[in-house]
Amino acid sequence: MAFKISRNSTSKTIYYKLREEIINLYLEPGIIISEKELSEKYSVSRTPVREALVRLAQEGLVNIYPQRGTVVSLIDLSAVEDARFLREHLERAVVKEACKQFLQEYLLKLEMNLKLQKMYMQKQDYKKLFEADEEFHKIIFEGSNKKRVWSSINDASTEFQRIRVLRLVSNNSWDNIYGQHKEIYNAIKNKTSGIAEELMKEHLNMVIFDKNRIKEIYPNYFKD
Secondary structure (H helix, E strand, O other): OOOOOOOOOHHHHHHHHHHHHHHOOOOOOOOEEOHHHHHHHOOOOHHHHHHHHHHHHHOOOEEEEOOOEEEEOOEOHHHHHHHHHHHHHHHHHHHHHHHHOOOHHHHHHHHHHHHHHHHHHHOOOHHHHHHHHHHHHHHHHHHOOOHHHHHHHHHOOHHHHHHHHHHHHHOOOOHHHHHHHHHHHHHHHHOOHHHHHHHHHHHHHHHHHHHHHHHHHOHHHEOO
């Protein structure tokens, strides 16, 4: 069944759909993407598909080889570390701001988000859990009046997102992630900035300890 997309921002729509599929591993690292198949799937010409792929290539999510086609890029652990470093330092600063002033509206959003995380854990739905995880961090930025900062780091952390999804897929023991989120929420609620900062640091450093194990499970997903 083909998906109909309006002609306004067609290439942008395709870009976001493909980006989501790559991050969520529906399009696995190393898989070949066919321009022809995508244009048929979305009922569009190859031009907007090509434009979307070029944008993904600029972000490092695909590699375009003339005469050979387009391949979903393998995960680069050095890029993962760069993104983790960026997120850790910015999120530690933002969570400290949240402890100074955070509207009740956003505390309620965090509380509701935690309930959703619990529900997705019970359903073993890693995709929805990942989305709720990202939303949890986004709410902290929004509640601290740093929405534009979140947009910037989100665009720059696709490799970090891919390995975090892999971590959820390879390990169904998600209680640690949920527990850390709950502690961060309590620290914001109680305005204990020092505790909040340390919790955020520990939370975003978890991937450092897990990446070698993940690479052993999915060796074909990573660059040498």
